Amino acid sequence: MRRIIVAGNWKMNKTRKETEDFFKALKPLVEGKDKVEMVIGVPFTNLETAVREAGNVKIAAQNMNPKESGAYTGEISPLMLKDLGVEYVILGHSERREYYKESNEFINEKVKSALSHDLKPILCFGETLEQREGNITEKVVEEQIREGLKDITKEQMANVVLAYEPVWAIGTGKTATSLQAQEVHAFIRNLLTDMFGKEVAENVTVQYGGSMKPENALELMSQTDIDGGLIGGAALDPSSFAKLVEAGIQAL
Numbered sequence: 168m169r170r171i172i173v174a175g176n177w178k179m180n181k182t183r184k185e186t187e188d189f190f191k192a193l194k195p196l197v198e199g200k201d202k203v204e205m206v207i208g209v210p211f212t213n214l215e216t217a218v219r220e221a222g223n224v225k226i227a228a229q230n231m232n233p234k235e236s237g238a239y240t241g242e243i244s245p246l247m248l249k250d251l252g253v254e255y256v257i258l259g260h261s262e263r264r265e266y267y268k269e270s271n272e273f274i275n276e277k278v279k280s281a282l283s284h285d286l287k288p289i290l291c292f293g294e295t296l297e298q299r300e301g302n303i304t305e306k307v308v309e310e311q312i313r314e315g316l317k318d319i320t321k322e323q324m325a326n327v328v329l330a331y332e333p334v335w336a337i338g339t340g341k342t343a344t345s346l347q348a349q350e351v352h353a354f355i356r357n358l359l360t361d362m363f364g365k366e367v368a369e370n371v372t373v374q375y376g377g378s379m380k381p382e383n384a385l386e387l388m389s390q391t392d393i394d395g396g397l398i399g400g401a402a403l404d405p406s407s408f409a410k411l412v413e414a415g416i417q418a419l
């Protein structure tokens with residue numbers, strides 16, 4: 168059966184010292200909680216510190232250039248991430264799609280590159296408020312998934328994590344209701360069945376993200392097709408993150 172993954176996305180927050188303090192405080196709170204996979208996505212500058220301090224938590228980068236090396240000023244390659252002991256990489260986050268104009272095609276290149284370098288992509292997608300109100304949520308999500316996972320094999324899907332993050336729910340305090348989220352997650356599961364067959368679809372972890380917090384995490388994570396969360400604001404504090412992990416365990 169698929170795994171529940173509780174993942175934090177710190178975005179552009181915390182220094183190295185704050186990273187160290189976070190993991191020192193978190194460690195005793197999540198000891199032995201390995202029934203769910205715990206992941207934290209930290210800024211590039213904190214990766215080395217995080218990998219060293221993480222204990223049973225896996226570390227993710229928040230972006231990656233698909234190329235191994237070359238004249239790409241300011242970019243970070245999969246080889247550099249592997250060298251630091253990073254296991255996951257968050258790709259296609261809506262903030263990167265919106266502010267840095269990342270296309271589905273470019274994100275697909277990154278997903279393929281991550282997999283070929285033995286890094287597990289957490290592929291993010293989701294509709295904006297305008298798209299939801301225009302009743303094109305499914306169309307948008309389908310396009311992002313089909314294009315983001317273009318040329319990915321059934322075998323490779325064992326190392327892919329998906330994260331449905333409705334843009335209107337990110338950082339707004341406005342969470343999708345569990346029903347709204349489950350509806351889209353069921354649609355995603357069917358789409359994955361169509362693309363890769365039932366067995367693969369049943370085994371892919373599909374997280375929900377968007378204003379998830381300790382108060383609403385259990386209800387969201389308990390939905391049939393929701394397999395954990397990708398959490399921004401509420402993952403910045405160790406006791407809050409530990410509560411989210413607890414919710415993930417209860418949802419099992």
Ligand code: 13P
Binds near residue numbers: 339
């Ligand atoms: P918030 O939990 O702060 O809404 O952010 C969600 C998110 O974007 C995680 O990637």
